Amino acid sequence: MPLAGVSATGPDVLRLVALPVFAWVAVRDVKTRRVSSAVWIPLAILGTVLLAWDGWAAWNAGAYAWTYGFLVPATVSLGVVVPLAYCFWWFGGFGGADAKALFVLALLFPTVPRYAVGSVTLPAVTTPLGAFSFTVLTNAVLVGVAIPLALAVRNAAAGRFTPVMFVGWPVPWERVPTAHGKLLSAPDGRSRGGLDLDALRMYLRWRGLTLAAVRQHPDRFRDPATLPDEPNPPTDGAVTADVSGDGGTTLERTARETDGSETDREYDDPWGAEAFLADIDGTAYGTTPDELRDGLEALAAEERVWISPGMPFLVPVFVGLVIALLYGDLLVVTLL
Structure with a gap:
């Protein structure tokens, strides 16, 4: 399905709806620390429909496409990312909005989307597991780790050297x-x-x-x-x-x-x-x-x-999603 010079499948084009929504909730979370649960309902419904669409297409494409192209990454997405989000929320590591965002991502991006822009195919680097929501999660964690370093640089540039320069x-x-x-x-x-x-x-x-x-x-x-x-x-x-x-x-x-x-x-x-x-x-x-x-x-x-500042995790999640779509899996590159 063409989209302003981009070639992709129908489900992958529809998945791009997540970008403006996640951008909006990230900005709102920074300003108010409040995100309505109603925001996630349409995306969860869309993700469920696209999951069924992808499953049907993989089933008709043959046993290999069904097993390794869809079933394995979808199982990792829903069977690993969702429980991880729930556990982090249960133990206070995530807020409710963060956990719901990851649940929605697990539905929307169980497999790696592909976008052909001219002769370039995005994303360039993917995880061997093929679970794209897991890629977004690991990207978000790496972005979150970089935030204290940015705070330290900001404070050091202003001559503020204290034990809390990495966190405030x-x-x-x-x-x-x-x-x-x-x-x-x-x-x-x-x-x-x-x-x-x-x-x-x-x-x-x-x-x-x-x-x-x-x-x-x-x-x-x-x-x-x-x-x-x-x-x-x-x-x-x-x-x-x-x-x-x-x-x-x-x-x-x-x-x-x-x-x-x-x-x-x-x-x-x-x-x-x-x-x-x-x-x-x-x-x-x-x-x-x-x-x-x-x-x-x-x-x-x-x-x-x-x-x-207590940077809300939805900000690294949005940045991690953008990086995942444009580049791919930062963790794979880091470990190589």
Whole structure:
């Protein structure tokens, strides 16, 4: 079937629909960290139809085409890639959207597609197994491994040499409310993995606070007595959710609110971290009270903080798909 100078089978042409869809979900995942499950349903249906189409064509082409051209790679695609995606999701290595994307790829690309562009046939390098979805997965993993190296180069070019230069970069505190990833800065000045920024937004919305208010009156809001009588819905931490409320119960205060004389006062539950986590449904992305407190202390004092961007895996998946279609299997080339 011709397509703007490209010669390919009908199923392989239809498989190219995945490219703009995966590009869109990758961009959306970077901006919002939210991808609707409805996106995958049409692609899963298309993949099922194309799988049956390819199987029927291979069956009619003879025993060799059926066995080695279709059955073996399709078995690897559905019997290896899908369980791997499920296991990574189960153990927290993947998000739900990542696992669904790999399931869709296993349906859409069980075998290697072929595109003749003039005298050139794409992809140029394929895996011996012939399972194209496995090629996309391994490509995505290799692209994901390259991301920390890119971060390190970026930080080194700016003269930022720290133990976390491979996993994050510094940003002004004003960018934190709309950023994604994890806060790496701690109140003792050391950098380490800690507060999930979605969990931070959940906490601020639960209290009806902005980060600017926390920075303006940290002594006040560190006191759990200022927790709201009727907390607001915490949402799921998405950047698009509305913040409502006045930041908690208004208490009669003395000069300690403005002169900082209570900075070192100890509370049973500083910042109301335990109260927040006990009140909400779920676990706020696994955040602990200490992680929440450390994050708030750092954000209340620092002008710039280190964050890990937490690049969504859908970005390497899209890049891995493009590389697989244009070039082929990076792992095969790496191992040779």
